[in-house]
Amino acid sequence: MGEFRDALNVDCNYCHGGGRPQEVDINPRKDIARKMIMLVRQINSNFPGTGVFPVGDQAVTCWTCHRGDTHPVSLSNKRYDPPAPKQ
DSSP states (O other): OHHHHHHHTOOTHHHHOTTSOTTOOOOHHHHHHHHHHHHHHHHHHHSTTOSSOSSSOOOOOHHHHHTTOSSOOOGGGSOOOOOOOOO
16 A cells, blocks of 8 residues: 555545545545556566666556656656757
8 A cells, every 4th residue: 555655645545535444445546546456467467577777677566657646647748848959
């Protein structure tokens, strides 16, 4: 659970809140989290140890996309200004 907390920058009540016991599965955020867990596992099993770094295993985690945000921003949708000209 700590990995979710850190990757999304939220506290436990984000998924386990509302005055209900933590075991209650009514929260749709839990369904989304389960689907995301399946996605991460699928990516890591289909592309084992791949990556741009020559040493060590590479793996996708929640942090790979979320980076502290509950709604990750697609890199393809981010604006990147051209580099400033050298003087």
